[in-house]
Amino acid sequence: MHTIDLRGRTHTSAELLALVPRAAVDVAVASEAAAALIDEVRTGGSEALLAQADRFDGGRPPALRVPASEIADAVSTLDPAVRRALEETIRRVRLASAAQVPPNTVTEIGPGARIRQRWQPIARVGLYVPGGKAVYPSSVVMNVVPAQVAGVTSIALVSPPQRDHGSHVHPVVLAAAGLLGIDEVYAMGGAGAIGALAYGVDDLGLEPVQLVTGPGNVYVAAAKRLIRGQAGIDAEAGPTDILVVADAAADARLVAADLISQAEHDELAAAVLVTDSTELADAVVAEVERQVALTTHRERVTAALTGGQSAVVLVDDLEAAAAFSNAFGPEHLEIQTTDAEAVLAGIQNAGAIFLGPHSPVSLGDYAAGSNHVLPTGGQARFAAGLNAATFLRSQQVVEYTEEGLADVAESIAALSATEALPAHGDAVVARFS
Ligand SMILES: NC(=O)c1ccc[n+]([C@@H]2O[C@H](COP(=O)([O-])OP(=O)(O)OC[C@H]3O[C@@H](n4cnc5c(N)ncnc54)[C@H](O)[C@@H]3O)[C@@H](O)[C@H]2O)c1
Numbered sequence: 001m002h003t004i005d006l007r008g009r010t011h012t013s014a015e016l017l018a019l020v021p022r023a024a025v026d027v028a029v030a031s032e033a034a035a036a037l038i039d040e041v042r043t044g045g046s047e048a049l050l051a052q053a054d055r056f057d058g059g060r061p062p063a064l065r066v067p068a069s070e071i072a073d074a075v076s077t078l079d080p081a082v083r084r085a086l087e088e089t090i091r092r093v094r095l096a097s098a099a100q101v102p103p104n105t106v107t108e109i110g111p112g113a114r115i116r117q118r119w120q121p122i123a124r125v126g127l128y129v130p131g132g133k134a135v136y137p138s139s140v141v142m143n144v145v146p147a148q149v150a151g152v153t154s155i156a157l158v159s160p161p162q163r164d165h166g167s168h169v170h171p172v173v174l175a176a177a178g179l180l181g182i183d184e185v186y187a188m189g190g191a192g193a194i195g196a197l198a199y200g201v202d203d204l205g206l207e208p209v210q211l212v213t214g215p216g217n218v219y220v221a222a223a224k225r226l227i228r229g230q231a232g233i234d235a236e237a238g239p240t241d242i243l244v245v246a247d248a249a250a251d252a253r254l255v256a257a258d259l260i261s262q263a264e265h266d267e268l269a270a271a272v273l274v275t276d277s278t279e280l281a282d283a284v285v286a287e288v289e290r291q292v293a294l295t296t297h298r299e300r301v302t303a304a305l306t307g308g309q310s311a312v313v314l315v316d317d318l319e320a321a322a323a324f325s326n327a328f329g330p331e332h333l334e335i336q337t338t339d340a341e342a343v344l345a346g347i348q349n350a351g352a353i354f355l356g357p358h359s360p361v362s363l364g365d366y367a368a369g370s371n372h373v374l375p376t377g378g379q380a381r382f383a384a385g386l387n388a389a390t391f392l393r394s395q396q397v398v399e400y401t402e403e404g405l406a407d408v409a410e411s412i413a414a415l416s417a418t419e420a421l422p423a424h425g426d427a428v429v430a431r432f433s
């Protein structure tokens with residue numbers, strides 16, 4: 001991991017933004033390849049999706065649409081311990097997602113003047129579940145549960161076919177879908193699958209969706225950026241990142257383990273330590289070296305940690321640490337300091353925040369009840385993680401009586417005349433003449 005030394009002076013927000021470490025290959029760089037893959041699917045339909053599966057996933061799935069019997073089989077043959085774990089995760093995510101549904105409200109503006117605010121679910125959504133370097137049954141739960149809690153009634157789920165499973169969707173992904181009552185599942189991955197959801201695939205009977213959500217690699221994130229407008233998207237949840245703010249009191253062994261845990265997702269994953277303690281920085285670097293040598297995906301982890309996106313950042317104090325973190329906009333922010341609440345008070349931008357030594361990111365990835373589909377690449381500076389409200393739209397229902405309208409008729413006339421749009425005022429006058 002390279003070092004960024006910010007000690008000795010304060011930095012403006014613009015300077016911090018310029019210093020933030022990022023991967024050389026980002027969503028913009030992957031965009032051209034993603035656009036070509038989406039175009040192939042728009043013109044070539046199923047045959048293009050099968051060819052892309054052959055090219056990227058090591059084989060053509062026997063059927064793009066997974067038969068209902070295969071989903072049922074996956075549920076019935078699911079390892080009992082994994083089933084219990086999935087069911088507990090579903091329970092917890094459902095509880096936390098229910099708390100994200102905003103209440104419908106009625107505001108009495110004046111006599112006979114009422115604005116109702118209602119939250120309307122999106123009718124049909126497409127959910128992406130990754131499956132390249134790893135498989136993600138947990139992402140089935142993280143996508144489906146908030147959609148169901150929001151009241152979405154039509155859900156299509158896509159996930160890449162797996163070479164090791166005869167080019168079928170991974171059975172635990174199918175089992176997770178089955179446990180949640182999802183029966184529309186397709187064996188397709190990457191940018192082509194995002195295009196298929198957004199534009200539909202006629203010869204497959206895949207109807208276009210109105211919103212595409214879910215995590216994926218840089219090509220998936222690029223594809224989501226490209227189809228935005230045709231369908232809505234959640235945040236771009238691309239290659240994962242973790243930023244740990246730690247002081248001298250933190251346990252270097254745990255900090256290192258958490259950095260490595262996210263680096264194992266992808267060579268493009270980012271792991272950043274920000275600290276005011278050179279002793280802790282040295283200890284974490286030594287621990288990372290020791291633990292990487294023992295970890296399963298050591299090559300991928302090494303690539304991620306030595307990439308330009310990962311770094312150890314030295315700061316004068318924890319206020320400067322929070323300022324750097326805000327500029328980075330981490331997907332996951334861990335605060336491992338003596339007074340975590342004090343650091344939290346200075347944090348504005350983060351996808352999800354993990355406080356103290358017993359709240360590692362792995363907890364949020366699987367079992368906290370929080371959602372693990374989170375904005376990456378600095379998007380947490382303006383975007384939120386996937387949640388029930390992502391699947392809802394607020395709609396204001398305007399309900400005025402004659403008396404209520406009369407009270408504002410003069411204001412409308414004045415403003416419409418000022419804007420040189422007199423027909424607007426006339427439409428109100430017509431109601432009183
Ligand atoms: N931010 C989040 O919320 C979040 C959550 C979970 C996972 N993730 C991220 O999701 C990603 C999962 O990646 P993955 O690769 O394991 O699975 P994936 O399903 O995202 O990607 C696999 C697909 O990528 C496409 N692809 C592969 N190589 C390509 C190439 N050279 N050109 C064009 N397309 C290509 C193929 O279509 C393949 O099916 C990781 O980066 C991980 O960090 C993010």
Ligand SMILES: N[C@H](CO)Cc1c[nH]c[nH+]1
Binds near residue numbers: 138262373374
């Ligand atoms: N850390 C990933 C992005 O938040 C989510 C995940 C799923 N499985 C393991 N981890």
Ligand SMILES: [Zn+2]
Binds near residue numbers: 240261262265362365
């Ligand atoms: Zn993870």
